[in-house]
Amino acid sequence: MKLRPFTDKDIPLFKKWLAKPHVAKWYERPGDWIHEINNRHGEFGFITHLIAEVDGAAIGFGQFYDMFYGQRYEDCRKIEAPGESFCIDYLIGEPKYLRKGYGKELVSLLTKQAFACGARRVFGQADPGNIASRKALEANGYVSDGEDYVKEEKICQQKNKSQQACTVMSSGTP
Ligand SMILES: CC(C)(COP(=O)(O)OP(=O)(O)OC[C@H]1O[C@@H](n2cnc3c(N)ncnc32)[C@H](O)[C@@H]1OP(=O)(O)O)[C@@H](O)C(=O)NCCC(=O)NCCS
Numbered sequence: 001m002k003l004r005p006f007t008d009k010d011i012p013l014f015k016k017w018l019a020k021p022h023v024a025k026w027y028e029r030p031g032d033w034i035h036e037i038n039n040r041h042g043e044f045g046f047i048t049h050l051i052a053e054v055d056g057a058a059i060g061f062g063q064f065y066d067m068f069y070g071q072r073y074e075d076c077r078k079i080e081a082p083g084e085s086f087c088i089d090y091l092i093g094e095p096k097y098l099r100k101g102y103g104k105e106l107v108s109l110l111t112k113q114a115f116a117c118g119a120r121r122v123f124g125q126a127d128p129g130n131i132a133s134r135k136a137l138e139a140n141g142y143v144s145d146g147e148d149y150v151k152e153e154k155i156c157q158q159k160n161k162s163q164q165a166c167t168v169m170s171s172g173t174p
Helices: 008-019 030-038 067-073 102-116 131-139 155-163
Strands: 002-005 047-054 057-066 085-092 121-124 149-152
Touching (some): 008 057, 102 121, 102 131, 131 149
16 A cells, blocks of 8 residues: 555545545535635645555545644544644545555555654544444554544654655555
């Protein structure tokens, strides 16, 4: 799997994915997601929007952002300073790619990317009934704090931070 930047050409695909029943169940306000995407070079420029590709095919969407800048848009925990707490969101849009391990891989890549971009901890927000999302987070070392899932940065990641690049990453195919 590879992550690449979201472009205008991806908007129709993103809208199609938001309308899929398995996505719409959890992404209840598609208009908000589309508004953010449409304003990703302006008001929502603090969010990194990405497309997940497998063998050149776009199969999903992911994003991460510093919650310090995101907190004014959602009813979430208070974040005191930038550069500490990041959040990830993700979906596998193409049904034929579900339940093949790609969700876990997408969470893994987004998490690495957020740490490489300065996060000290990364949050994932999964509805209690969203078993697939919870399992994808747990498989990547996220732990529930009762409210959200969180993964803390490891000491070795802190040491290596200056050598890491905040660029879009890819992994080997599963
Ligand atoms: C959440 C999501 C990304 C998971 O993607 P996926 O590629 O199907 O997940 P994976 O194949 O990596 O499986 C992850 C785990 O969940 C399990 N799982 C996947 N789909 C499941 C389902 N419908 N019911 C129960 N368990 C499921 C898998 O068996 C696996 O468990 P394991 O760790 O015990 O092996 C995908 O279901 C999705 O896009 N859902 C809609 C959008 C969404 O909910 N996004 C997250 C919002 S917080």
